[in-house]
Amino acid sequence: QNSRGVGSQLKDSISIAEFSASGAFGGHDILRKGFTSVKNELLPSHPLELSEKNFQLNQDKMNLSTLRNIQGLHAPLKLQMEFKAAKQIQRLPFLHSSNIALDTLRGNDECIGFEDILNDPSQSEVMGEPHVMVEYKLGLL
Numbered sequence: 001q002n003s004r005g006v007g008s009q010l011k012d013s014i015s016i017a018e019f020s021a022s023g024a025f026g027g028h029d030i031l032r033k034g035f036t037s038v039k040n041e042l043l044p045s046h047p048l049e050l051s052e053k054n055f056q057l058n059q060d061k062m063n064l065s066t067l068r069n070i071q072g073l074h075a076p077l078k079l080q081m082e083f084k085a086a087k088q089i090q091r092l093p094f095l096h097s098s099n100i101a102l103d104t105l106r107g108n109d110e111c112i113g114f115e116d117i118l119n120d121p122s123q124s125e126v127m128g129e130p131h132v133m134v135e136y137k138l139g140l141l
Contacts, residue, residue, distance in 0.1 A: 060106070079105065093133040 051058070064076040086101035103109045135141050 056106075092130070093137045094128060094130045 064079065067075045067079065082105055083102065086099070086105060089101060090099075091097045100109065132141070
């Protein structure tokens with residue numbers, strides 16, 4: 001029997017690495033740091049990926065900046081108010097909406113894109129019970 005006692009033996013046998021933030025085996029400590037998201041840790045695979053993700057936003061910013069330089073501050077403000085009003089007008093939640101007003105304001109109404117051909121409304125994931133979907137949208141459920 002050792003003179004130091006059982007408590008000191010346990011204290012001496014636990015290594016400092018077990019108390020580190022990365023865990024005993026170098027993994028992520030969920031209790032201290034929370035769950036990890038792999039999507040947040042991924043870097044873009046190509047330099048143009050971020051540009052393509054934000055293409056419409058960048059296009060809108062460029063168009064509003066050009067409009068402001070040409071016509072003044074009132075023109076982009078009026079167009080932004082029209083965008084906001086067009087976004088609020090939608091069909092019932094269980095019906096597919098083409099957002100033709102937004103496409104017309106952006107000048108995309110005469111362009112054929114990827115979403116025009118491969119976005120079949122009959123295969124939409126929002127198909128469901130109409131009454132339940134409307135009640136959920138209105139906050140009644």
